[in-house]
Amino acid sequence: MTLPFWQPWLIPILPLAGALLNGLFGKRFTNSVVAAIALFFTGASFLVACAHAWVLVNSGAAALETSYGTWIRAGNFSVDFGIYIDHLSLIMMLVVTGVGFLIHVYSVAYMEHEGGYYRFFTYLNFFMFFMLTLVLANNYLLMFVGWEGVGLASYLLIGFFFLKDSAANAGKKAFITNRVGDFGFLIALFLLIQHFGTLRYAAVFDIASHFPAETAAGFLTAIGLLMLVGACGKSAQIPLFVWLPDAMEGPTPVSALIHAATMVTAGVYMVCRSNAIFSRAPIALLAVAIIGTLTSFFAATIGITQTDIKRVLAYSTVSQLGYMFMAAGVAAYSASVFHLMTHAFFKALLFLGAGSVIHGIGGEQDMRKMGGLRKYMPWTFWTMLIATLAISGIPPFAGFFSKDEILWQAFSSSHGSKIFWFSGVVTAFMTSFYMFRLIFLTFTGEYRGAQPEAHSSHDDHGHHAPHESPWLMLAPLVLLGVLSVIGGWVGIGNRFEHFLDPVIQKVSTEQNAVQTGEAAASPGGEAEGAGESKGLETALMVLSVLVAFSGLGLAWFLYVKRPELPAKIAEASGGLYRLVLNKYWIDELYSAVIIGPLVAFSRVVLWQTVDQKVIDGTVNECAVAARDVSQIVRQQQSGLIRSYAGWIAAGAAAVVAYMVWMGTR
Amino acid sequence: MIPISWYLLLSAFLFACGVTGFLIKRNIITLFMSIELMLNGVNLSFIAFATRLGTLDGHIFVFFVMVVAAAEAAVGLAIIISVYRTRETLNVDRVNLLKL
Numbered sequence: 138m139t140l141p142f143w144q145p146w147l148i149p150i151l152p153l154a155g156a157l158l159n160g161l162f163g164k165r166f167t168n169s170v171v172a173a174i175a176l177f178f179t180g181a182s183f184l185v186a187c188a189h190a191w192v193l194v195n196s197g198a199a200a201l202e203t204s205y206g207t208w209i210r211a212g213n214f215s216v217d218f219g220i221y222i223d224h225l226s227l228i229m230m231l232v233v234t235g236v237g238f239l240i241h242v243y244s245v246a247y248m249e250h251e252g253g254y255y256r257f258f259t260y261l262n263f264f265m266f267f268m269l270t271l272v273l274a275n276n277y278l279l280m281f282v283g284w285e286g287v288g289l290a291s292y293l294l295i296g297f298f299f300l301k302d303s304a305a306n307a308g309k310k311a312f313i314t315n316r317v318g319d320f321g322f323l324i325a326l327f328l329l330i331q332h333f334g335t336l337r338y339a340a341v342f343d344i345a346s347h348f349p350a351e352t353a354a355g356f357l358t359a360i361g362l363l364m365l366v367g368a369c370g371k372s373a374q375i376p377l378f379v380w381l382p383d384a385m386e387g388p389t390p391v392s393a394l395i396h397a398a399t400m401v402t403a404g405v406y407m408v409c410r411s412n413a414i415f416s417r418a419p420i421a422l423l424a425v426a427i428i429g430t431l432t433s434f435f436a437a438t439i440g441i442t443q444t445d446i447k448r449v450l451a452y453s454t455v456s457q458l459g460y461m462f463m464a465a466g467v468a469a470y471s472a473s474v475f476h477l478m479t480h481a482f483f484k485a486l487l488f489l490g491a492g493s494v495i496h497g498i499g500g501e502q503d504m505r506k507m508g509g510l511r512k513y514m515p516w517t518f519w520t521m522l523i524a525t526l527a528i529s530g531i532p533p534f535a536g537f538f539s540k541d542e543i544l545w546q547a548f549s550s551s552h553g554s555k556i557f558w559f560s561g562v563v564t565a566f567m568t569s570f571y572m573f574r575l576i577f578l579t580f581t582g583e584y585r586g587a588q589p590e591a592h593s594s595h596d597d598h599g600h601h602a603p604h605e606s607p608w609l610m611l612a613p614l615v616l617l618g619v620l621s622v623i624g625g626w627v628g629i630g631n632r633f634e635h636f637l638d639p640v641i642q643k644v645s646t647e648q649n650a651v652q653t654g655e656a657a658a659s660p661g662g663e664a665e666g667a668g669e670s671k672g673l674e675t676a677l678m679v680l681s682v683l684v685a686f687s688g689l690g691l692a693w694f695l696y697v698k699r700p701e702l703p704a705k706i707a708e709a710s711g712g713l714y715r716l717v718l719n720k721y722w723i724d725e726l727y728s729a730v731i732i733g734p735l736v737a738f739s740r741v742v743l744w745q746t747v748d749q750k751v752i753d754g755t756v757n758e759c760a761v762a763a764r765d766v767s768q769i770v771r772q773q774q775s776g777l778i779r780s781y782a783g784w785i786a787a788g789a790a791a792v793v794a795y796m797v798w799m800g801t802r
Numbered sequence: 803m804i805p806i807s808w809y810l811l812l813s814a815f816l817f818a819c820g821v822t823g824f825l826i827k828r829n830i831i832t833l834f835m836s837i838e839l840m841l842n843g844v845n846l847s848f849i850a851f852a853t854r855l856g857t858l859d860g861h862i863f864v865f866f867v868m869v870v871a872a873a874e875a876a877v878g879l880a881i882i883i884s885v886y887r888t889r890e891t892l893n894v895d896r897v898n899l900l901k902l
Contacts, residue, residue, distance in 0.1 A: 776898050779825055786821050 145189055145203055145220040148230060149273060151182040152265035159262065163255025172245040175258035179241045179265060183234035190227050199223060199639035202275050202339060209278070214334060219275030221338055225640040228474060229272035229406055232481045236398045237265050239613035243489050244390040246609035247496060257297060257388070264290035268399050272406060277326050277336040280407070284322065284371065287400045288315045294395060295387040307383040314380040318370015322407075325363035332356050342413040346642060350417045361414055361421025364407060365428065372404030372458045375432045379724055381455055385447040389492030392447060397454050397488050398481040405461040405477050409470040413642040416468055422552055426466025430560045433459025435721065437567040441574070442707075442718040445502050446491045449575050453528065454484055456564060460543055463561060467553040469546030471637040475628055476539035482624045483527040483536055486617035490521035493606040493614065494579060498586055504578040511580040513603035516611045518580045520618040525576050527621040529569035530685045537685075538625030540565060541678050542634075548677060549670060558677075562684055569688025577696040809850035816843030830882050830892045834875070841871050 155178030163171050193201060200223035209216040222230075241261060248257050267286025274280040288311075296308030326336065333341050351357050368374070373381035384396045395401070408415060408425060415422050433456045440452035457480050464473035495502055497514050511518045527534035530541065544565070548558040584603065605611070627633050695703050707714045716722070773784075820840030824833055845864045852860025886892055 778894055783825055786825065 142188060142192060143201070143203070144185070145201075145222055145273065146205060147185045148182050148189065148234070149266050149269035151178045151185065152262040152269065154178055156259050156262035156266060159255050160259040163259060166255060168249065168254050171255045171258050175262055176238070176241055176245065178262060179234065179238045182265065182269070183231075183238045186230045186234045189222060190231055193222055193224075193227055200339070204275065214330060216276055216278045216336055218279065219337070220273045221275035222273065223640050224637050225406070225409060225474060226272045228478055228637075229402075230269060232478055233265065233268050233272060233399050236481050236485050236617070237268075237394060239616055240390050240394040240398075240485060240489065243393075243492070243610050243613040244388075246607045247390055247492055248388060251298075251388070253297070257294075260290055260293045260297070261391075261394070264294065264395060264400070268403075271403055275338055277329060277338070277341070280410075281319075281322065281326060284367075284403060284407075285319065287395070287403065288312060288319070288371070291315075291384070291395050291400055294391040295384045297387055297391065301386070304386040307380075307386040311380040311384050314377050315370045318367045318377055321363045321366025321370070323367075325360050325367065328356060328360045328363065332360075338410070342642060345413040345417060348417055350419060352419075354420050355418075357414055358418040358420045361411070361418040362424060364411055364414070365421060365425055368404030368407050368425075368462075369428065370404075371407075372401050372462070373432075373455050374404070374428050374459060374462060375435065378432060378436065378455050379727060382448050382451040382720070385445070385451050389447065389488060389495060392451070393485045393488030393492065396451065397484040401454065401458055402461070402477045402481065405458065405465060405473055408462070408465045409474050409640075412465075412468075412470045412640070415465070416642065419552070422466055422468060424466070426463050426547075426552065426554075426557055429459045429462025429464070429466050430557050431459070432456070433463060433564045434560050437564045437571070438717050439720050440571040441567060442714065444504050446494065446504050446507070446575060446579065447488070447502055449504070449571060450484070450487050450491055453487075453568065453572065456568060457484065457528070460540065460561065460564070463557055464543040464546060467547050467550040467557060469543065469550055469553075470641050471634040472539065472542040472546045474637060475633050476536075476543055479527065479535035479539040479621070479624045482617055482620040483524040483534075486520060486524040486614060486621055487528070489610070489614055489617065490517050490524065493517040493610055494521075496606050496610070498603045501586055504575065506586045507579045507584070508582040508586075509580070509584040510603055513584075514605040516605060516614065520611075520614040521580075522576060523618045524621050525572045527625075528572055529688060530565055530681060531569075531689075532682060533622070533625070535621050535623070535625035537682070538628040541681055542628060544681055545674050545677055549673075562681060565681055566684045566688045569685040570692050573689045573692035574696055577692055581697055582700070806850055806854050810847055813843045813847040813850065816840070816846065819843075828893050828895055830885070830894055830897075833894065834878055834882070838871060838875070841867055 155175055158174050158178075159166070159171055163174075166174070200221060202219060202221045204217040204219040206218055207215055208218050241258075244257065244261065248254055251257070264287060267283045267290055269283070271280055271283025271287060274283060292308045292312040295311050296305045298304045299308075329336055329341060333344050335341060335344075345357070348357065370377045381396060381401065385392055387396070415425065436452045436455035436459060440449050440456060443449045443452060457476070461473045461476050461480070464470070464476060493514065494507065494510060494517060497510070497517070498507065501507065523534065527536040530537045532538075544558055544561045547553045547561050548555065586603070627636075695706075707718075719725075817840050820836045820838075820843060823836035823839065827833055827836065845867055848860040848864050848867075852858065852864075882892065885897060889897060891897070
């Protein structure tokens with residue numbers, strides 16, 4: 138097939154070029170040059186990605202694979218540097234480059250007053266390179282390279298303000314928690330090599346398509362579960378979600394790009410990419426759904442009690458990722474990816490808006506010290522309101538379509554269950570509640586921060602009055618706002634689902650046979666059932682919208698109408714409130730159960746026994762032995778010439794005696 | 803004809819005298835003379851074998867040894883004079899600056 142323009146390698150390489158240029162020479166450039174380089178390469182990558190998306194969609198092909206040579210060859214096993222673009226990676230690459238570019242633009246203004254300007258953009262471009270490698274790879278190993286690379290970039294950017302202890306620790310926490318997940322992913326790759334003999338997507342899915350769905354736990358289930366472990370680490374699911382809230386120590390654009398819109402969705406991407414495997418491993422699929430449901434529910438409850446604006450958003454991200462996992466877990470992969478996309482828009486917008494708020498009031502992140510900011514920063518307010526409406530699932534904003542699709546699939550899918558649906562609805566209610574709580578606390582009422590007027594009349598060095606951010610920061614907000622409104626419309630009439638159809642493998646013939654058998658058993662029931670389900674879908678849709686509005690209403694009642702109530706409720710619920718406020722003491726639990734024993738074990742066994750006694754002891758004993766032997770031997774070197782001469786004579790005599798003895802034998 | 807073993811016995815005796823002298827004497831000049839004695843003991847066996855085998859190799863070796871011995875004597879005596887000038891003794895046991 139001849140294609141007009143097909144150079145997909147440009148998409149990841151362009152940000153890499155930007156990173157190298159800024160990383161090697163950025164120190165000598167002025168800030169505007171650094172920004173221009175970063176923006177140029179990211180923007181160019183976005184344009185190239187758009188061109189390729191256009192070519193792919195118009196070519197009508199399901200997927201286009203391009204290989205750029207062999208990377209590893211060992212016996213029959215080989216891995217290529219290859220790029221695989223189908224409709225799934227197409228969506229991912231457009232989200233990554235598009236949202237990434239907007240966040241780059243935003244960062245140009247946001248990071249202006251921070252040190253390490255060029256370092257920041259180097260890392261950011263570096264991240265883009267690895268993220269694009271992750272989504273465009275044509276095999277699992279190359280995906281793993283991107284997977285680790287984004288982990289590294291995330292570590293570097295969380296610890297960007299490395300002089301702050303908490304930032305450095307948060308970076309380490311993120312990295313180490315991710316290692317746990319990566320370990321699972323790696324073992325999944327080993328199993329893939331063992332059972333499939335290849336890591337190329339196309340080959341793996343082709344071979345997988347010959348397997349029937351497993352009814353008991355087999356190797357597909359094992360691979361699926363191990364991949365889930367990896368996805369849990371990267372996408373911050375229970376039990377490995379603890380790093381994401383701490384990751385908010387990084388600069389806000391980083392939170393928006395890496396810890397909301399793109400990197401944390403890598404786990405969802407992987408599960409959806411591997412749908413051929415997951416769909417044949419019902420147990421693994423169920424585990425995905427359960428973990429997603431639990432995560433979305435618990436993270437939402439924590440989100441209600443947090444007062445740091447970025448932490449609320451962080452828990453909201455964890456919760457929404459849980460939604461995506463739930464969708465993937467009921468085999469509604471397209472709904473999952475759909476939510477991934479809309480979430481990228483509105484959550485990036487929320488983070489950037491929060492960044493704009495923090496920027497505007499001089500670095501304060503505590504919502505209790507905000508309030509009334511609507512009149513100071515109207516653009517931020519309106520765009521954040523749009524995003525909040527979107528995440529709460531209020532039509533016609535983007536989140537409504539994707540969230541509704543997920544809830545419907547959770548309810549109706551053959552892998553779904555009413556429990557998932559119910560938990561999803563409750564979570565939707567909580568989401569709506571805590572998001573509007575955030576809006577009301579931040580933007581309505583009176584400003585509760587440090588009073589600026591008294592200072593600013595005398596000197597300009599104290600607190601400035603809250604002010605709107607520069608247009609360079611507002612432009613991305615507005616664009617993302619537009620996307621948060623219209624981004625969901627592609628899902629009307631299941632168009633999005635059909636767009637992803639080529640990516641999602643139909644599960645084994647056996648199951649289809651069962652389904653068709655059932656359909657055949659109840660002739661004429663199908664049309665009736667379809668009409669019924671249409672009515673049911675509408676009813677559920679209305680219900681979820683009502684739930685979203687009731688969350689809004691409750692937040693309004695508690696934080697606008699009767700602002701004294703929340704404290705009373707918190708007091709009345711006592712222990713429960715403290716439990717949730719302290720995030721269920723998960724961090725404390727982990728440090729007591731895992732980290733404490735691990736540190737103690739490392740200290741006593743690894744450090745004091747193995748390192749100090751065994752390794753150091755061996756080295757020291759060798760030295761002591763050498764010294765002792767030398768102590769004896771050094772007596773020979775007496776400095777007495779006659780002693781030397783005597784030894785030489787004795788030696789010569791011994792040689793002569795030996796030769797005589799040999800000769801006479 | 804004197805059997806070659808007699809020459810060799812004499813040669814061994816001279817060599818042993820030299821070794822013994824070298825080991826028990828303390829005066830550097832005596833040590834020097836002992837070394838000459840050992841060299842000459844070896845020379846004697848070279849000559850004895852050369853004559854017996856009817857070749858010239860042994861003679862040539864002996865000339866070499868004598869040349870080396872002469873050079874050694876020249877350098878050695880110079881060193882001895884130098885040692886005596888600085889340390890005012892010829893007792894080897896007291897020339898022991900390199901000792902531990």
